[in-house]
Amino acid sequence: MTEDSLMKRRAEEPIIAVENLCKQVTTSEGTLTILTSVNFSIKPGETVAVTGASGSGKSTLLGLLAGLDVPTSGIIRLAGVSLAELDEDGRAYLRSQYVGFVFQSFQLLPSFTAQENVMLPLELIAAADPGLKARALLERVGLEHRLQHYPRQLSGGEQQRVALARAFVTLPKLLLADEPTGNLDSKTGRTIIELLFELNQEKNTTLVLVTHDEALASRCERMIRLEAGTIQEEV
Amino acid sequence: MRYRYFTLALRLLARDWRSGELSILAAGLLIAVASSTAISLLGDRLRQTMVGQAAEFLAADLVVSSHDALPDAWLARAQQLSLRHANTEEFSSVLVENDELLLTGVKAVSSGYPLRGYLRTTSGDITEEVKTVDIPAPGTAWVDGRVLSALNLKLGAEIAVGEQRLCLSRLLTYEPDRRGDLYSLSPRVMINQADLAATGILQPGSHVHYYDLFAGDEAALKTFKRWLKPQLNPGQRIVDIHEDRPEIGHALTRAERYLGLASIVVVLIAGVAIAMSTRRYTERHFDVTAMFRCLGAQQSSILRIYGWQFCILGALTSLAGCLVGWFIQLGLLSLLKGLLPQDLASASGLAVAFGLATGLMTLLGFALPPLLRLRRTSPLKVLRRDLEPLPSSAWIVYGLAMLSIAVLMWRYTDDLKMTTTLLLAGLSATLVLGSITWLLLKLSRLLLPHVGLSWRFGLQNLSRQPQTSISQILAFSVTLVAMVVSLVVRTELLADWKQQLPADAPNHFALNIFGKDLDGFKRLLAQEGVTSSAFYPIVRGRLIAVNGVDVHQLASKESQGEEAISRDLSLTWSASLPLDNKLVRGSWWTGEPFQVSVEQGLADSLHIKLKDELAFNISGQTLRATVRSIRSVRWDAMTPNFYMIFSPATLDAYPSTYLTSFYLPAQRKTALNHLVKAFPGITILEVDVLLEQFQRILKQVTLAIEYVLLFALAAGFTVLFAAVRSSLDARVYEDVLLRILGASRHLLRRSQLIEFAALGLFAGLLAAAIAELTIWALYSRVFALAYRFHWEIWLMTPAIGAVLVGVAGFWNTRSVVNASPQSTLQNL
Incomplete structure (x- = not known):
């Protein structure tokens, strides 16, 4: 797939379109259905919350949307490209071009400093001046004095801010956030969410936010509620 | 990009x-x-x-033997590579002096000879010999003592070699490159090459052996050897230390x-x-x-x-x-x-x-x-x-x-043989024993309900993930096997050498003892307090055909066979198999004549099989004998060894002499003078210098082996330690959790010790089995050593494994129990 063909398809289509999505896993006790007939689409620039109780399939859905996993049946189009048509390497390429991530457990690389963690996605796509860009974004999230610190030397809130900087540094079209405040106290959580929405606005990113926090979900333009693997309502 | x-x-x-x-x-x-x-x-x-x-x-780094002088282009090539060169010509010649006849081996040497090593000569008294790298001056000859006694001559007298008269200036007691089996030599007459032409012996068709000696830089020698090899014709070969001097x-x-x-x-x-x-x-x-x-x-x-x-x-x-x-x-x-x-x-x-x-x-x-x-x-x-x-x-x-x-x-x-032997032995043992270990680990779970808490924690860790445990056990085993094998092989290799060359290994050979002198000679030896090995009868003869086919068509160039058929062999007979020899194929005879037992290397080289008919030329007559057995011979033992041993009575029709070997310490060398005086016809061959040199080489090799072993062991210990360290992460994590849950330091220390010691014990048991098998394979296929079961390996290796791995694990995990759980968790 070339970059040109991707650009053409992108202009007119939703950034994400999901049709009849099903996900089953085989366990020792038989087949377990996690998602059934899920359908929705998300337009560029939208902010969407995916909510539901533990075990409702939120994180599985997020993994499928990012192409981290493959569905049992159904179609997912990311930027107009059907993920089913791509192999794992093709999906990886798509992610490197369009997707940014924020995780509940931060997922910073322990042997990398804050700045190096932010530089990494730029280095993987061989972008120019990774050091400068990373530094600028870390300053934007208020960590200019922590550039050379390792994750274990940072507080939870600071680690998540580094993760935000890493997610936005490649200017992704789509940001997937999985319970970004799940590991933080409520005050720090609020600060992080503020920062997330600010950056989202500044960089004009589409945001898909997985959370079980109704208050947080209500800050998004749309809400998709999952229950036992199916969409119960779209608000 | x-x-x-x-x-x-x-x-x-x-x-x-x-x-x-x-x-x-x-x-x-x-x-x-x-x-x-x-x-x-x-x-x-x-x-x-x-x-x-x-x-x-x-006497050189590289020797080319030939029936003719080497082409000038070859010598030019050697010169171009800055190799030093000398040459010798060897031939038999009968000397006639004072109405006595003696068949001698004449050796004409050029200046520069010997390129390596030295000669030893005396002016009469055998205790006053001197080392030299000189050669006889033109017009003179150096001879074996036996030449003087057999021809009734004294030093300073003249002898005629062919048409040239030469003055006997010194007695030759040692020459480094004396070829052939040591105890079947004609007495030596060494002359300067400048006198060779004047002897008139070198006629077309005369039976002369040419040896060209080269010495120099190893790389240049290699280049020369590579260049030379394809150009050799059937009569020429590169002399190799392994064939020329099998004992070394x-x-x-x-x-x-x-x-x-x-x-x-x-x-x-x-x-x-x-x-x-x-x-x-x-x-x-x-x-x-x-x-x-x-x-x-x-x-x-x-x-x-x-x-x-x-x-x-x-x-x-x-x-x-x-x-x-x-x-x-x-x-x-x-x-x-x-x-x-x-x-x-x-x-x-x-x-x-x-x-x-x-x-x-x-x-x-x-x-x-x-x-x-x-x-x-x-x-x-x-x-x-x-x-x-x-x-x-x-x-x-x-x-x-x-x-x-x-x-x-x-x-x-x-060495493809050693490689496959080691690999196959190691691989099969690993597979079989790995499965047994897996089974043992599974079974050890049955013990768990019946043991104390620290034992349970320790053993549980091993049996919970048998695959991980097995790969760790295998890793430790490989290290232990490596250490045990190098230790055991070294110990037994050295013991074998020591036994093979005891301090009183025979260092003199007496040959050409006539039957009539045999009893007198034995008596004199006994009087001098010298114990000799057995006396072997010798008949000189040449192998000429196998099943009617000329042997020259059977031997490949540069093979042992080619060397053995181009000269007379010492043939002997014996009712029993010599002590050092082993039957490889066939059986020993029970009395029937015209049977022969052939040395394994020669048999292989000439494709001789059991029941083949061999023909020999002995003093112009042909003798036929059937191959009854193939023997292996310890060439590195300093005792008489024979390519061909016949059944008793086969060689009765031919004149024979006897040979024996005995040990004589340096301070009792004068005994030789008595022997030579009493039996002037006997040749005494002194191999003490050679033996000394051989023992010196063995000593150096031994020393090198000791140090290399130490090094291997040190590397093994270091790696065991590092390997334990690298397997710690998961264990440390669990230990921290246990500490957080309130496990006492004592409990943790004990369960860690039990876990690692058990790991080491299993690894040691596995290692003992693999090592035993590998040693057996190595001995039988590579080192030609006698195999015996090593019970000490089975006792020591598991114990050492348990102690080493136990201590290494105990030492490496000490920080977990001593540091705060919080800081350990952060560092994981």
Whole structure:
């Protein structure tokens, strides 16, 4: 797939379109259905919350949307490209071009400093001046004095801010956030969410936010509620 | 763009280095390269030195034997390569003086002879001999004492060699390159080559052997040898120390094989260290890799990033390892200084290059499989932490490791037999015993309900994940096997040499004893207080045909067979099999005549089988005999050995003499004068100088082996320790959790000790079995040593394994119990 063909398809289509999505896993006790007939689409620039109780399939859905996993049946189009048509390497390429991530457990690389963690996605796509860009974004999230610190030397809130900087540094079209405040106290959580929405606005990113926090979900333009693997309502 | 992954890998490597992630891996690789370089260098220098010393027995580094003078172009080529050259011509000649006849072996030598070693001569009294590198002056001859007694001459008299009269100026007591079986020689007359033409003996068609001697730089010799080989015609051959002097050749071969074995042992140990530390490195990089994948890195990029990292790390560490290895080798040699010859061969750059290649090869074989696993890390792991990539297929993991070990073994030993023997023995033992261990681990679960808490924790850890435990047990076993095998082989190799060459090994041969003198000679020996070995009858004869086919059509160029059929052999008969000999095929006779037993090497070389009919020419008559058995002979024992032994009565029709060997200490040399005076017709051959030299070589080889062993053991201990360290992460994590849950320090310490000691015990048991099997394979196929069951291995190895691994584990986990759980968790 070339970059040109991707650009053409992108202009007119939703950034994400999901049709009849099903996900089953085989366990020792038989087949377990996690998602059934899920359908929705998300337009560029939208902010969407995916909510539901533990075990409702939120994180599985997020993994499928990012192409981290493959569905049992159904179609997912990311930027107009059907993920089913791509192999794992093709999906990886798509992610490197369009997707940014924020995780509940931060997922910073322990042997990398804050700045190096932010530089990494730029280095993987061989972008120019990774050091400068990373530094600028870390300053934007208020960590200019922590550039050379390792994750274990940072507080939870600071680690998540580094993760935000890493997610936005490649200017992704789509940001997937999985319970970004799940590991933080409520005050720090609020600060992080503020920062997330600010950056989202500044960089004009589409945001898909997985959370079980109704208050947080209500800050998004749309809400998709999952229950036992199916969409119960779209608000 | 092209160097994107390279620069990224470089930066990642620097970050990992800074954070200490690489230290164990780098240490493993450093040990591998440093030890293989050190052994490669040490082995190479010792081998070169030993070969150099052995060259003294050829009087040169390289000898070409021929029926004609060598073409000028060959000598020009040698000169071009700056090789020194000398030549000798050998032929038989009958001397007639004072109405006595004597068949002598005349040797004309050119100036420069001997190129290696020296001659010994006396002016009469055998106790006053002098070393010299001179040769007889033109117009003079140096002779064996027997020439004087047989022809009733004194030093200063003249003899006629052909048409030339020469003055007998000195007695020759030792010449380094005396060929043929030692005890069947005609007495020597050595003359200057300048007198050769004047003797008139060198006529077309006369039976003369030409030897061209070359000495010089090893590389130049190699080039010359390579250039020479294809041009040799059937009458010409390159004389090899292994064939020309089997007693020394065999010792050298075994020593070289041991050094080879030690190198493999060290590489194997280091390989284990590398495999274990790469495994740890890989496990600690699953999360990072999942994140790379999540951020869009493709599988090939992952492989390239880590591949580059390992290449850079491999190259840098190998270079450092080479340097360390160089210094270790210097250190070892300086320890050996007083015991090694002054002019030790210099280290070759090639040995260093091999050290480097070894490092990279070991890295490839042992690190690539775990590394390949990283490529398959699922990006989904960022969401589901428990998701670990499938391990690489066992075929890849073990196949690659085996392949790289096989290549290294082959390169070190240059010996396909040893390589396959070791690999097959090790592999089959590992498979069978690995399964047994798995079963034992499973069974040990049955014990759990009946033991105390610390025992339960300790044993549970092992049996819960049998696959992980087995791979650790295997890793420790390989290290222990390597250590045990090198220790046992060394001990028994040295014991075997010692037994073979006791302090009173025969150092003199007496030959040409006529039947009528036999009793008198035995009496005189007894009077002098000398004990001799058995007396063997000797008939001289030449093998001419096998099943009616001329032997010259059977022998390939440069083979042992070609050498043996081109001269007279000493034929003997015996009712019983000599002590040192072993029957390989066929059976010993029970009395029927015209049966013959053939030495194995010669039989193989001439394709002689049981029941073949051999024809011999003895004093112009033809004798036929049927092959009844094939024997192996210990050429490295200093006792009389024979290519052909006949059944009693077969040779009765031919005139025979007797030979024996005996030990005479240096201070009792005068006894020889009495023997020679009483029996002037007898030839006494003094091999004490040769024996001394042989023993000196063995002593140096022994010493080298001792140090190489020490080195292998040290490497083994270091690696065991490092390997324990690299398997700690999971255990530490569990121990911290246990501490958080309130487990006492005492409980944890005890369960850790039990776990590691049990791990070591299992590994030791496995190692004992594999070692026993490997030793059996090595002895029977490689070292030609007698195998016996080693019960001590079965006792010691499990005990040592339990103590070593137990202590290493106990020591390494002490920080977990002593530090705060919080800080340990943060550092994981």
